Amino acid sequence: MNGNTGKIVNVDLTAGKMTVETLPEEYYRKYIGGSGLAAKLFWERGNFAADPLSPEAMLLFMNGPFAGLRLSGASRNSVAGCSPLTGHWGDSSCGGFFAPELRYAGFDGLILTGKAAKPSILLIVDDKVTVEDGSAYWGKGTDEVTAALKAKYGKDYRTLVIGPAAEHLVRYTMILNDGHHATGRAGFGAVMGSKNLKAIVIKATKKDMMLADPAAFDVLRKDLNVRIKDALASDVLHENGTAANLMGGVYSGDVPVKNWTSNFWEEAADALTGSTLTDNYLTRRGACAYCGIACKRYVEVKDGPYAIPDGPGPEYETIVAFGTLIGSIDLAATCKAGRVCNDLGLDSISAGGTIAWAMEAFERGDLTLTDTGGVELKWGDLDTVINRVLPMISRREGKLGELLADGSVAAAKKIGKGLDYTVHSKGLEAPMHDPRGGGHGMALTYAMSPRGACHVADPMLFVEMGARYYPEIGFDFMLEPKTGENKAEAAVMSVALGAIENSACFCQFADAEVTIPDWLALFNTVAGYGWEAKDMMAAGKRVFFLKRLINYRYGLTSADDCLTPRMLEPGKDGEAEGSQVDLEPMKARFYELMDIDPVSGIPTPAALAALGMADEAKHVA
Amino acid sequence: MEFWKDEAEPIKAFLALFAASAADPELFEGLKKVNQLIWFDYTESGPNCSFYVDARGGELKFGAGKPADPPDLTMSLSADDAHRSWSDKLNPVMAITRKKIRVKGSATGLLKLAPKLKKVAAIYLKVLKDLGWEDKIIK
Numbered sequence: 001m002n003g004n005t006g007k008i009v010n011v012d013l014t015a016g017k018m019t020v021e022t023l024p025e026e027y028y029r030k031y032i033g034g035s036g037l038a039a040k041l042f043w044e045r046g047n048f049a050a051d052p053l054s055p056e057a058m059l060l061f062m063n064g065p066f067a068g069l070r071l072s073g074a075s076r077n078s079v080a081g082c083s084p085l086t087g088h089w090g091d092s093s094c095g096g097f098f099a100p101e102l103r104y105a106g107f108d109g110l111i112l113t114g115k116a117a118k119p120s121i122l123l124i125v126d127d128k129v130t131v132e133d134g135s136a137y138w139g140k141g142t143d144e145v146t147a148a149l150k151a152k153y154g155k156d157y158r159t160l161v162i163g164p165a166a167e168h169l170v171r172y173t174m175i176l177n178d179g180h181h182a183t184g185r186a187g188f189g190a191v192m193g194s195k196n197l198k199a200i201v202i203k204a205t206k207k208d209m210m211l212a213d214p215a216a217f218d219v220l221r222k223d224l225n226v227r228i229k230d231a232l233a234s235d236v237l238h239e240n241g242t243a244a245n246l247m248g249g250v251y252s253g254d255v256p257v258k259n260w261t262s263n264f265w266e267e268a269a270d271a272l273t274g275s276t277l278t279d280n281y282l283t284r285r286g287a288c289a290y291c292g293i294a295c296k297r298y299v300e301v302k303d304g305p306y307a308i309p310d311g312p313g314p315e316y317e318t319i320v321a322f323g324t325l326i327g328s329i330d331l332a333a334t335c336k337a338g339r340v341c342n343d344l345g346l347d348s349i350s351a352g353g354t355i356a357w358a359m360e361a362f363e364r365g366d367l368t369l370t371d372t373g374g375v376e377l378k379w380g381d382l383d384t385v386i387n388r389v390l391p392m393i394s395r396r397e398g399k400l401g402e403l404l405a406d407g408s409v410a411a412a413k414k415i416g417k418g419l420d421y422t423v424h425s426k427g428l429e430a431p432m433h434d435p436r437g438g439g440h441g442m443a444l445t446y447a448m449s450p451r452g453a454c455h456v457a458d459p460m461l462f463v464e465m466g467a468r469y470y471p472e473i474g475f476d477f478m479l480e481p482k483t484g485e486n487k488a489e490a491a492v493m494s495v496a497l498g499a500i501e502n503s504a505c506f507c508q509f510a511d512a513e514v515t516i517p518d519w520l521a522l523f524n525t526v527a528g529y530g531w532e533a534k535d536m537m538a539a540g541k542r543v544f545f546l547k548r549l550i551n552y553r554y555g556l557t558s559a560d561d562c563l564t565p566r567m568l569e570p571g572k573d574g575e576a577e578g579s580q581v582d583l584e585p586m587k588a589r590f591y592e593l594m595d596i597d598p599v600s601g602i603p604t605p606a607a608l609a610a611l612g613m614a615d616e617a618k619h620v621a
Numbered sequence: 622m623e624f625w626k627d628e629a630e631p632i633k634a635f636l637a638l639f640a641a642s643a644a645d646p647e648l649f650e651g652l653k654k655v656n657q658l659i660w661f662d663y664t665e666s667g668p669n670c671s672f673y674v675d676a677r678g679g680e681l682k683f684g685a686g687k688p689a690d691p692p693d694l695t696m697s698l699s700a701d702d703a704h705r706s707w708s709d710k711l712n713p714v715m716a717i718t719r720k721k722i723r724v725k726g727s728a729t730g731l732l733k734l735a736p737k738l739k740k741v742a743a744i745y746l747k748v749l750k751d752l753g754w755e756d757k758i759i760k
Binding site: 240252269275465469 | 712714715716717718719724727728729732733735736
């Protein structure tokens with residue numbers, strides 16, 4: 001098979017049994033790879049009745065077709081399955097260095113089921129996959145475990161590690177690659193934890209890959225690598241990281257403040273923006289495998305209450321989630337909070353979102369000292385957040401730790417108050433982009449995203465900024481962000497493009513420079529599909545539809561394509577003042593354009609048949 | 622050109638804009654934070670149609686033509702699109718994506734100025750009125 005290895009390895013941790021399997025090429029043509037291929041395999045093999053934290057649950061690690069091919073931004077991987085946070089389909093993308101290694105080992109994917117009898121490590125050395133004793137690492141932070149694994153096996157072994165929070169089955173836990181790169185969202189760290197799997201360690205040496213047209217690909221790859229590196233956005237990201245434009249976001253109203261009660265905190269613009277991180281704390285820049293952008297940060301906070309040694313620095317999402325969202329503009333504190341989240345293995349977006357909800361609940365009196373076990377929750381009190389709340393959550397310790405360990409929605413349900421000021425879609429806490437300021441189209445795609453509120457399921461965030469333009473497929477929108485005009489039309493293409501990005505496992509920062517002809521040339525030179533634009537867009541749409549069908553099997557309908565009341569309130573201040581998302585008309589138009597049934601929320605049989613999904617249609621008929 | 626009768630007009634307007642902006646304390650501070658030498662290259666609208674802003678070292682200087690030093694950032698576009706841009710009628714991100722604006726060099730400094738563009742546009746409006754060019758104001 002060209003482009004992909006065609007092979008996945010199935011690991012039954014209960015039996016300690018590994019089987020290598022060859023997938024039909026049709027699967028790749030129809031679902032590309034990454035989260036699309038994961039959805040296809042989950043659709044066929046997933047146990048939809050299983051608790052996501054039970055041995056029966058399936059956890060999938062999937063590469064895209066360009067993994068390891070030395071193309072900037074194209075060596076990410078996807079982790080997928082049933083999210084323990086939301087109870088339905090979840091996927092989470094990660095950069096770092098795992099994907100190339102898996103490909104060099106001869107696999108496009110890894111599927112885990114079962115539960116090891118004791119804490120374990122999965123060791124992959126080329127095509128040899130073994131389960132090793134991981135007891136010595138259980139209970140320890142990701143930092144220590146990553147260092148210990150690299151000391152034991154070698155620095156060039158790549159690691160995926162969970163933290164103590166995942167061992168305690170906290171439902172928004174991540175998987176950390178090489179101590180820096182997070183598979184953050186949807187709680188898959190806890191799925192590994194539930195399987196007694198502390199880490200995956202991988203090393204490969206083969207690198208033999210079949211491409212349809214290696215010479216043509218190499219020309220394209222070199223050209224794209226230069227264009228991606230030289231792009232204006234890449235320069236900005238390299239210089240000041242993913243928070244480079246936080247200042248612009250503050251002024252547009254995109255940056256949420258105090259659990260989305262405000263869209264504007266002017267002092268945050270200077271205090272938290274990427275250039276301030278660069279000036280005050282940056283020690284060096286880093287990159288994911290083969291990426292020329294190098295947007296990753298290493299930081300050191302030399303003194304003060306939030307002093308941390310040189311190590312991984314926070315991304316935009318962490319800076320806002322532990323900054324304005326919880327009432328702080330202390331950048332050193334966000335650096336430390338990010339480091340603590342990494343070590344404990346917590347998704348900083350859901351952690352920040354859940355804590356912000358709890359702070360508002362405490363302020364309102366919906367949460368009391370009795371509920372929190374005596375912990376006072378005050379806006380901007382990062383000392384308490386870092387030193388008490390995060391560790392308590394990670395161990396489900398005390399009333400507060402137990403309350404917040406399942407996320408904001410579960411916490412609100414548990415206390416019977418505050419559901420109206422949770423900020424999520426489909427149970428996934430929203431990322432740090434407020435559509436009232438950033439763009440109403442993003443509200444639509446938050447609501448439509450199969451995994452829940454997500455800014456990377458598709459490129460709508462960039463579309464509304466004006467940073468995406470694909471005239472070859474009619475994607476030529478001049479959008480006014482703070483209205484609903486033409487957003488459904490843009491979303492139709494955006495969700496398909498997003499599905500292509502996440503199935504090809506291509507970074508949204510890097511692939512901004514990839515035109516439609518480039519995308520086609522990539523698929524055709526690597527995998528030899530002979531695709532035209534309509535074929536590629538159909539694959540994207542197919543992936544989007546399949547994830548919706550999976551959710552339908554979990555009981556989700558169009559009623560779940562919604563946002564919470566807080567997100568639908570008018571913006572109160574700054575440029576977003578008065579900006580109110582009118583979701584329902586956008587949603588109705590989107591369904592109409594996508595041929596999605598407005599009640600069930602799934603595509604009509606005709607829409608599915610047009611994409612070669614008649615069998616899937618029968619399953620949900 | 623849609624808005625200008627010759628290549629001298631836009632430069633006159635834009636230099637007046639920067640003079641007025643420099644007189645505004647908030648914008649003056651904002652411009653200094655850019656800390657770059659920027660060449661606004663509108664030569665596609667005429668060989669002498671360009672100006673520079675030098676915000677390096679805590680000072681602010683500007684003048685017609687290409688700067689003597691190599692610029693940290695060059696923004697190339699037409700004088701008409703520059704007029705739209707300073708009037709806040711052109712989404713700069715969209716214009717860059719569509720290659721209406723070509724950027725060479727580091728744009729990190731400009732990001733600090735971007736949130737101030739609405740205020741710059743208000744000053745530009747006044748500058749155009751002061752120059753007696755109300756007919757050039759984009760409604």
